[in-house]
Amino acid sequence: MSEPDRFEDDLLYALTRTGEGFRPDQADQPGMVAGGYQRGRRRWRHRSAAAVVGGAAALALVGTGAVYLTGSASPSGAGTVAAAPAASTGAGTGLTPASAGAGTPTPTATAAVTGDEVLSTFKALLPKGGITEASGRGTDDPQTKGTFASAELVFDDGAGKSRLMLGVQKHRPGQGQDRSCPELKPGQLDACSVTTLADGSKLYLSEGYEYPDHRADTKEWMASLTGPDGREINLSEWNSPQEKGAPDSRPNPPLTLDQLKVIVTDKSWDRIVAAVKPDGVDDAAQSTGLSLQDRQATLAKLLPAGVTVTKVDGNEVFTNVQLRQGGTSGSLVLRVQKLVQQPGDKATEKLFEGATVLPEGGLLKLYGPGTSDSKAMPMADVLRGDLRVMAAQGPTGKPLLSLDQLKAIATSPEWTLKR
Structure with a gap:
């Protein structure tokens, strides 16, 4: 996607957002692999474009600069190889939240981290089990220009395979937006909570479904941490080896919400957050x-x-x-x-x-x-x-x-x- 297209995408989201379930994570970065949620949101934003401004006028509105009409956005981060990170206290057990201070401010962008480093950090925080189809994306990826890091894999604790996907990004001040829980409706979300941690971070946890209309019964459980330093760490898991298009392999995803919380709040992400460049436009x-x-x-x-x-x-x-x-x-x-x-x-x-x-x-x-x-x-x-x-x-x-x-x-x- 070209620069004007990306800016147009974000502007029209800002102009037409309803605040009802759309959140401004950076789905506009080229090659970003944050899954169907982001891709669906991007399609929604493109459809909105024609309804609000149209054609060249939209590009004129955005051009090469800020696109948000208010302080809150939107919409919406040469590699140095370091040693693989060691697991934090409690890592691998999923039982001890050893890092309540994960959202504390970290240094500005440091040396790039590789996809292997991101993947190693993720693996170290998982309980015992088999891992296949593992891949990572670091801040050295030229497609995302340092504004995004991710890891995904298939995890099997012996009770069936599960797809796990994790993404790390960092928003500029005033350009992030915390998740909120909608009214719980049968068949859409089975559980949802938003809590404020001791360091001011907001933690969103939910047990839901890949398809709210239940065209398939695949479940998606997720944790999302937003911190005062602009970090946003999202982790999703499914009770299937694929996000979509594969039979369910187990009744529920393997990790409990408490285990998801331990992973996204762990201090070992600090180094990766520090390497991620802020996304969005520097107003x-x-x-x-x-x-x-x-x-x-x-x-x-x-x-x-x-x-x-x-x-x-x-x-x-x-x-x-x-x-x-x-x-x-x-x-x-x-x-x-x-x-x-x-x-x-x-x-x-x-x-x-x-x-x-x-x-x-x-x-x-x-x-x-x-x-x-x-x-x-x-x-x-x-x-x-x-x-x-x-x-x-x-x-x-x-x-x-x-x-x-x-x-x-x-x-x-x-x-x-x-x-």
């Missing part, structure tokens, strides 16, 4: 230094007479603005961004292909009625040096601003970098 690096209050004050001077701001929220780059004109409410998406591009990144250049050159030398792209992308949401996107300003009709309420008015907002010289 702080693209901040113009304009606070929400600064942006609101500038916008108030640029809005047409009779249109007022009733509420703003957002992050360092995006602002979601609620508007009112008389008795009618509407919204505006405002992007004010310091452009930060990686070497060789051509995404922004492609976004502004065919743009109108402004008198002061900036570039302007328009979307919506009367443009080449006439079915897109009305939007004006401006690039002046390393400052990008975009004003777009928001997803809620009535359209209160014309395309010309959006253009006037985006092209205004009032927008400047404060740092």
Whole structure:
């Protein structure tokens, strides 16, 4: 998946998320092997894209920067070979939670870990049993660029084979989202809990099914740990040697929820978490230094007479603005961004292909009625040096601003970098 596609994927998730069971883990990284849950979520997000913005306008919204409208996301980390990690106290028994402090802050990204190291860490935490079809993915994998580590295998304690899959990632501050338990309904989840550990980590445990509609009776039990340092460690197990498409080999998965808890909270993951790079977009690096209050004050001077701001929220780059004109409410998406591009990144250049050159030398792209992308949401996107300003009709309420008015907002010289 290309850079623009990945950003588009995340933006539309942020714009259309319902908060009902979708969580922003990084399913957008190329080659990520986090299983059917993530792939299904990505398909859902792509379907949402067409419903919200459409075509080139979606790419203009995301381009090469932050995509979240609020501080919480979303959506949603050359190898050095080290010795295989030793098992922590209690490892292999699944009975003694020896590492309640697993979520404590760890150093920033360290030397890469290999897939073999991730797999060895996982194996060391399992009880006695046979292991086959084992594989690992480390932070040295060029496909995930260090933002993800994983291991999976087939485990057999003598009572039948079970597929186990584990993934490790790390979110930037404000870009993670804890799991929550839905209302328990017969046949969907047999058990679910969310607890806060001593170090502030949140632990989600559930006993559920691969298919809520029970087209097959395969069970999926899982543990998910989110920590103050941004870590997210997910572990799933099935009572089948495959996640899907294989007969059940035993009545239940082999590990109890307590055993799953011991694995995801173990201190031996600290070293791997430290090697995983944060996923998502670094909003702080693209901040113009304009606070929400600064942006609101500038916008108030640029809005047409009779249109007022009733509420703003957002992050360092995006602002979601609620508007009112008389008795009618509407919204505006405002992007004010310091452009930060990686070497060789051509995404922004492609976004502004065919743009109108402004008198002061900036570039302007328009979307919506009367443009080449006439079915897109009305939007004006401006690039002046390393400052990008975009004003777009928001997803809620009535359209209160014309395309010309959006253009006037985006092209205004009032927008400047404060740092």
